[in-house]
Amino acid sequence: MPRPFRLCYITDRKALKPDELPHRILAAVLAGVDMIQIREKDLSTRDLLALTGRAVEAATSTPTRIVVNDRLDAALALGAAGVHLGTQSIPAEAARRIVPKDFLMGVSCHSLEEAEAAQAAGADYIVFGPVFVTVSKVQYGPPVGLAKLREAAAKVSIPVLALGGITVERVKLCLDAGVSGIAGISVFQSCDSIEERVRELCTLSSL
Secondary structure (H helix, E strand, O other), X not given: OOOOOOEEEEXXXXXXXXXXXXXXXXXXXXXXXXXXXXXXXXXXXXXHHHHHHHHHHHHOOOOOEEEEEOOHHHHHHHOOOEEEEOOXXXXXXXXXXXXXXXXXXXXXXXXXXXXXXXXXXXXXXXXXXXXXXXXXXXXXXXOOHHHHHHHXXXXXXXXXXXXXXXXXXXXXXXXXXXXXXXXEOHHHXXXXXXXXXXXXXXXXXXX
């Protein structure tokens, strides 16, 4: 890894004002967010390519890495840093066989077994959760909790990012469980200034 995974901003334009997302992505890049996952599943291919292209351009020559949720084709076509795979995406093993060596591949996991399988398939990192109760992840069942998060972080050697119900106050709890960092939507979008939020997260958690 070029540098540790710490903060991953997952986008959700529907929770923002119209046309706000590109500006928030740029602000996240300028604030030094380590990774931005473009997760706009219902966008047309044309609009997804436009949004991702702007994000990749904004992150050029910065440490921020842009990954695209699910759409491996879009990530490769636009020179994104990687792809993030969910339960309905192309299998991680298949993706690893066709991507460049330095192409990042993340996988969403909800159990220790899934985390171990993702690592065996060649994932560079996993996003594990939902750790806490959160409306956006209710379809995945009850939260996994800190104990299972701690177990996953201890059992796999690749970076584990905590996801689900992550607030400023809960970041330290997740880090104490042994994860490399956190991923989330609202923690980066429910604030007036991403720069101030990133500074706050880093101060509270010693990231």
